[in-house]
Amino acid sequence: MKIISALGKHRLKHEIDYDILRYVDDYIVFSHNNDNSELIADTISDILSTYNLNISDSKKIKYKRPFLTEKSKAIIGTKLLLDDLEKTLFTKTTHKGKRQLTPNDIYNPEKLCQSFINKVKSIIADNNKGYSEVSSYIISVLCTRALDVLSSYKPNTKQTPEEELTLREAILIIFRLVFFFYSVNPSVPSSNKIAKTLITTDQFIKTKKAHHLEFFRTEIMSHVNKLKFHRQKNDTRNGFISLERLNIILATSEFGSNYLLQPSIFSYLEKDEVNITYFDIVALTYYFKNYPIYSTAKDILIKIAIGRLNENFNLQQESEQAHIFLDLICCPYITADLRIELIKKYLASYEPDEVFTDDIVSAFATELLNNFWFVKWKNLDLIKLLERKELKPVY
Structure with missing residues (x-):
């Protein structure tokens, strides 16, 4: 006023x-x-x-009509680059009113990727901006294009081996660019987009082009392994794997035992448990499953979870405790003895006047494996979780 x-x-x-x-x-x-x-x-x-x-x-910054900020200029320039990239990668046609993308043969994929990256660098430099202004936009567009390619596939049309290789290369070019722009500016929305696209593409190749699955998964893991998982000076979570990286890790959780991350990536678990969240506990437990390579890391993780439950055990008032408890008693990746121990802990606290034999408690533990609370441990639909935005640090 x-x-x-x-x-x-x-x-x-x-x-x-x-x-x-x-x-x-x-x-x-x-x-x-x-x-x-x-x-x-x-x-x-x-x-x-x-x-x-x-x-x-x-x-102070002055703008005159028509208003066009440096960021707007960068986005417009980037869109033109993406349009040119699409024309190089695909031939566009229309079938029954729907756009179809047919991959073109690319002579030098690495050169194409580097050329695109250099052009983006030039645009953001000219507009005094950084990767953060355009990376999320690029990732979103490229992931959408990857899904467009999959939806353009005609299952009743037989492809030649050369056409299959061209399709595979087009998909991998997209993911190479996606992982580059994600690595320079990681964010939760981008990781959700990448994770969903990864899962969908992996399912497509597994069901439609199974003989290319090993190559695809190996290529993807080469990018995932390059992501910075270890302690960074500017990491707001003090070096703990951030939410966006957890989403990427979960997207590869169905790749199988031949495509696991090195256990050393999870060494932070034994250093300090303060910043381990409920989401860390359930996400990593799901990723570790029963793989022997992660036995030490999982033991530490479960120890942290049990420690949280032992701190003034009160499921009615402590939301984090309730979530951890209810998910663990239904989890097939922890021992039956531990699940029985947790059930007995609950009964002692909330049903002290009732008598439950060991056989009854064991039956409870067995029956609970067929149920789930917040995490559906068996046949988990990661895409639905991502779409419902449940992969977020509530606690």
């Missing part, structure tokens, strides 16, 4: 001669001419200074 009052003395009427919007610590001024804009900016600065607040002149 003080700003509006001060500007009124200069015969400037709010919402007629100018308008001011505020977004966090930024002020956005709209006016009819540059002189008024300068006056308004100076007035805002003067009023703020009375509260010991200052506006940095170096951060």
